[in-house]
Amino acid sequence: MYTSNVYTVMIASPGDVKDERYLARDVIMEWNSNHSESRKIVLLPLMWEFDTYPEMGDRPQALINKQMVERADVVIAVFGARLGSNTGVAPSGTVEEINLQFTKQRPVMLYFSNGSIDRDKFDAQQFAALQKYKSELRSASLYTEFDSSQDFRTKLSNHLAKLLNDKTSFKDFDNGGARASDNAQLGEDLILSPAMQVVLNLANNSTNKRIEQGSPGNTPEMIKEWESAIDTLVKHGLLKKEDNSESVVLTPLGIKIALGNTVKVTSPRASKLLFKTIKSREGRMQLLDRSNGLFMMVDNEHLIEDRNVKTLAEYVAALNELTEFGLLEKRGVGSYYVTSEAFRYVKEFEPLLRNVYDKSILN
Template sequence: MAYQATILNVMIASPSDVAEERQLIRDAIYEWNAIHSKQFGVMLNPVGWENNVAPQMGSRPQEIINKRILNNSDILLAIFWTRLGTETGEYVSGTVEEIYKHCENNKLTSIYISKKSYPDNIDLEQLQLLRDQTQIWLKEGLLDFYDNHSLFKQKIKDHLSLHIQHNEYIQTIINELNSNDTPIETSTKQTIEPSDEMIQLIINAGEAESEIQFISGIDCTNLYAGALKLNLDTPRKIATWKSTLHELETLGLIQDEYDGKLFSLTQQGWKAFDQLKEQQQEK
């Protein structure tokens, strides 16, 4: 049965050494949506630089990320392990800049630090920078430490439920939107901008009036949507397009027809297709 939900953008922030945790957070968010979205009237939309930022010149790289996703995010989940990150020109690292700018706007920010065993090729300078920054953060708020991926994923889901129920910033957003009779697609009153991959899937499926097929085998993984036929021959490609399907499903633009292998456009998906076609004709 259809229901209305407030969409909150969740930015996943981190240096480069916690790629696995970044995906675990995305998976945790999708699982949280499946279980709790209707109950709380909230849909969480994970965003990050790897999927939601396109190449662009004319400004500091971190400033581009800030404008593209940080400013429109309601929740920021930051993860660290052995690195603090790369200096941005204004802050000691990009992730640190994201954290402080997010906090400046009184938005919900959670920091998780891994206590797993360190790799052999650890950058000792980066580790010391992280340790120094951790001591600063311990005086500014409550951090969470973990050493197990399974428990970490469960923590994310549990903490999201606590935040949705009790965080003052989130509750203010929900209450304001619930008192507004006009549907709003995001808490920042801005339409979520689709990635290039999302656009390709919607356009190709819509033009052919076909389903989207995601076929994973022992030797290969393929993605089909109308005229779009992709051989996903690397783990990065598989992760990118699998994440794209998850995001489209989270936004209610496609629905899973068969165990993550077959998807179809929803009514909202067809509306998005019509809008994208109109935009293409205007260019």
């Protein structure tokens, strides 16, 4: 008999890498068999298939976060050819789990498959979303690619051993293996102004989680409001100024606050659709699927400026964004109406958003 510290290792992934999920569990258990007695460490794998239970009261991903991610000391995230389904907070459940783990400043091990793809199960939209997410990570993380299941097993086994030899990865744990109590941070109690909410939202949705300090506003009042927002967020630990740079970057606390931010519209095209619809005669936008293509119209005005596939996809995504957040409501076939929440939202955020987002798109 021996006493050990127990660390939980969550295995996160979309649904197309089932084999790799079970291989990851095997690697964890193999490490325990070979090292736990000598190292006085036991790794406890967490998988939603075995470690969640039925519960009500919140969206499914939030319940998974509470039951698993908040317990996780390490997250192993594996991707095949899919990113996963949007949760309303992140592009997929796996991405939301990675983001939450990052806000806790705990290790995330990222793996992407380069293996062959089953043509019968291939989803071009999912694959494109995955590649976009992967490209966003290149300059802000160190991830590993694998060519086969065996390649994944070998690499994960080596990496897990190295991680457990890196004492700095577990610096937040005391000698008993329990989490040290989190220090209260001033930023948790900060009441965000509309300007601060827009700054956080833009930074959180940008590559590398950073934005330029310079105001996008064109009036002295707007410039002052922008600069004051950044200064306040820096003071409260949500943003950090970079040395020898005009940029500010989100801190882990800033990302945590940004995930619960009330700013809803995050894309220029969604802003355009919302502004055009809310100022129309009927408060209605029509989505028309005709033989010569897809059209979005408000008061007989065509909103899609060109007919290329990328632009059409961006507008469809923008429309989905607005309906998901309750700013437009679908009634009947192809008709979308603004909601009372949309009027409140635009009244509060329109001045800032019109300066932040691309005016050539909004006009």
